[in-house]
Amino acid sequence: MKSDVYYFTGTGNSLAVAKDIAKKIEGDLIFIPYALGNGIIKTDAKVVVIIFPVYMWGIPLIIERFIKNFEDLNDKYVYAIATHGGMPGVAINILEKVIESCKGKLSAGFTINMPGNYVPKYGAFPEEKQKKLFDKCGEKVKVIAEYIKTNKQGKKENNNILVNLLFSNLIYNHSAKNIAKMDKNFWVDEKCNKCGICQKICPVCNIDMNSGNPIWNNKCEQCLACLQWCPQEAIQYGKKTPTRKRYHHPNANISDILNQAKK
Ligand SMILES: Cc1cc2nc3c(=O)[nH]c(=O)nc-3n(C[C@H](O)[C@H](O)[C@H](O)COP(=O)(O)O)c2cc1C
Ligand code: SF4
Ligand code: SF4
Incomplete structure (x- = not known):
């Protein structure tokens, strides 16, 4: 089944995951700002995978624009993978709502813990800690790739409902505006x-x-x-x-x- 792997990245974590997933599911790797530069996004791929970093417990603004620019998500299997530095918050939940507002359906959404890159709050993690996270990431990517290849549906990795409410209503909605x-x-x-x-x-x-x-x-x-x-x-x-x-x-x-x- 033809598959597109769309990704956004600042420091390469989501790029590394996207490359690995694209190889395993034999999908085409596409950088989201490049896809957006061509206007309305059209594809005959049946599987669409979206890979991005978590920002402020939610999704980067460009991911929302990207989904809203998709010509038709309605007949596709849509999978999401959010890389994060330890607190994914409501990223998958927010993404699912945006996809639904565009008449699509999120088949499954995963989160992968990677080294955090938010240098205003902390410097690069020690290399040993980074390596442990990369090893775990490699294992998780294998499981996710199998899930996508077999068109399984249903898994949505979010924090629990209370954390969701706090992060989505109080924090993400406030931060996203700024x-x-x-x-x-x-x-x-x-x-x-x-x-x-x-x-x-x-x-x-x-x-x-x-x-x-x-x-x-x-x-x-x-x-x-x-x-x-x-x-x-x-x-x-x-x-x-x-x-x-x-x-x-x-x-x-x-x-x-x-x-x-x-x-
Ligand atoms: C503006 C900004 C906000 C972030 N917010 C979060 C967050 O809320 N929770 C979290 O776990 N990591 C957060 N991070 C860390 C990134 O999600 C994480 O390091 C990600 O894997 C980076 O991906 P990239 O290398 O593909 O850019 C944030 C990073 C940035 C730059
Ligand atoms: S801040 Fe200066 S040194 Fe750094 S990349 Fe920009 S132009 Fe180059
Ligand atoms: S942080 Fe802002 S200005 Fe810097 S590269 Fe990213 S989008 Fe551009």
Whole structure:
């Protein structure tokens, strides 16, 4: 059965999962910002897999736009995988509601615990801890791939109902409104050599260069790709990031992230 594997990523965790799933189910790998750049999304694939990071216990804003731009989800098996840093909150639940509002049905939704990348709150996890998470991830991806290949349905991995209510109503709904403008907290320190990589790496073209200095334009997804991949570690967010260790998935490199926007 023809399968499309759509993904969004900032630091490579969701990319690593997407590559592994695409290989195992023999699906086509498609970067969501690229698919969105072509307008309405049409596909004759019967299976659609959507892989993305959890943001603020919910889904990245771009995932909602992506689903709303799909021509017809109604006759497809739709699977979701949310990678997260330990608290997936209501990501699958929120995604399911968006899919249903577009007359689709979520066949199953999974969460995978990966190293967190939210450097405004913490630096990169120790390598040993990362390795344990990658090992577990590998095992879980095998199970999910089998589930998708056999078109099984029903599994929805969410936190319990009380946690859902708290995170969805109080926290996610409040945070989601502010995400695009949270880039006001980025700033650049003296290490910046004006290479322009941050501008090229932003998946939603939110960065312009002004006399060689990056400026952010308030349509941010908060993926942190600009900050995490700056070769000089010159991009900071708020007060605490100058001393925090940067993170990206060990199998992702800067060319993977730069080139995905072209395919
Ligand atoms: C803006 C932002 C918000 C995040 N919020 C959460 C969260 O609520 N819960 C969680 O477990 N991880 C959270 N994370 C961590 C990511 O979900 C996790 O590291 C993910 O695997 C990163 O995927 P990527 O490497 O494909 O970008 C957040 C990360 C970012 C950048
Ligand atoms: S990637 Fe880093 S060093 Fe290069 S222009 Fe952007 S902030 Fe400056
Ligand atoms: S400005 Fe930075 S954090 Fe915002 S979407 Fe672009 S790369 Fe991601």
